[in-house]
Amino acid sequence: ELKVEQNPLFLSMQEGKNYTIYCNYSTTSDRLYWYRQDPGKSLESLFVLLSNGAVKQEGRLMASLDTKARLSTLHITAAVHDLSATYFCAVSIEGSARQLTFGSGTQLTVLP
Amino acid sequence: DGGITQSPKYLFRKEGQNVTLSCEQNLNHDAMYWYRQDPGQGLRLIYYSQIVNDFQKGDIAEGYSVSREKKESFPLTVTSAQKNPTAFYLCASSIRDGPQHFGDGTRLSIL
Numbered sequence: 001e002l003k004v005e006q007n008p009l010f011l012s013m014q015e016g017k018n019y020t021i022y023c024n025y026s027t028t029s030d031r032l033y034w035y036r037q038d039p040g041k042s043l044e045s046l047f048v049l050l051s052n053g054a055v056k057q058e059g060r061l062m063a064s065l066d067t068k069a070r071l072s073t074l075h076i077t078a079a080v081h082d083l084s085a086t087y088f089c090a091v092s093i094e095g096s097a098r099q100l101t102f103g104s105g106t107q108l109t110v111l112p
Numbered sequence: 113d114g115g116i117t118q119s120p121k122y123l124f125r126k127e128g129q130n131v132t133l134s135c136e137q138n139l140n141h142d143a144m145y146w147y148r149q150d151p152g153q154g155l156r157l158i159y160y161s162q163i164v165n166d167f168q169k170g171d172i173a174e175g176y177s178v179s180r181e182k183k184e185s186f187p188l189t190v191t192s193a194q195k196n197p198t199a200f201y202l203c204a205s206s207i208r209d210g211p212q213h214f215g216d217g218t219r220l221s222i223l
Binding site: 004033041042043044045048088090098099100101102103104105107 | 143145152153154155156157160170202204206208209211212213214215216217
């Protein structure tokens with residue numbers, strides 16, 4: 001059974017600071033996704049990581065994937081209040097009809 | 113504009129009642145999915161469908177049913193057998209091997 005663990009579950013940080021969210025998964029996977037969810041809203045796709053060593057960046061967010069360590073990171077640079085949201089990683093396994101297994105999410109609060 | 117439309121946004125269920133949540137997409141995606149989200153938790157897969165007239169159970173299918181008679185539509189019925197239906201329900205769709213795109217969700221509560 002594929003398990004996906006995120007940490008931390010809750011993160012408060014001050015504007016301008018840097019931090020990293022970690023996503024570990026238990027089974028070999030060929031695809032990892034990061035999503036953002038604002039309170040009461042749907043999920044917004046942020047990144048799709050397809051191969052070992054993949055790195056993608058969008059604004060103040062950068063995601064990376066290490067398939068050997070079964071680890072993905074979401075790095076936040078110089079946080080701003082607008083980044084406050086819950087961030088989910090999700091993993092799919094080739095041949096599984098692309099079913100996604102989600103982590104529990106990291107609730108990020110950026111304080112002024 | 114292409115997208116995924118879920119309705120209603122809020123739904124209330126009485127004891128012993130079946131309710132149906134609608135999900136329609138005009139993205140021409142083959143695959144569609146239903147997820148359940150409980151407060152403070154991640155999403156769990158209920159059912160998914162890769163093609164019309166075919167669907168498979170996800171991790172928590174008990175108490176739910178689906179149909180896929182048209183490519184655009186994937187309704188979810190929450191049956192009276194689902195004893196704890198209060199949750200946020202999200203529908204998603206994707207092309208083969210593509211990222212899943214999500215609708216705005218339906219919030220279901222028990223009266």
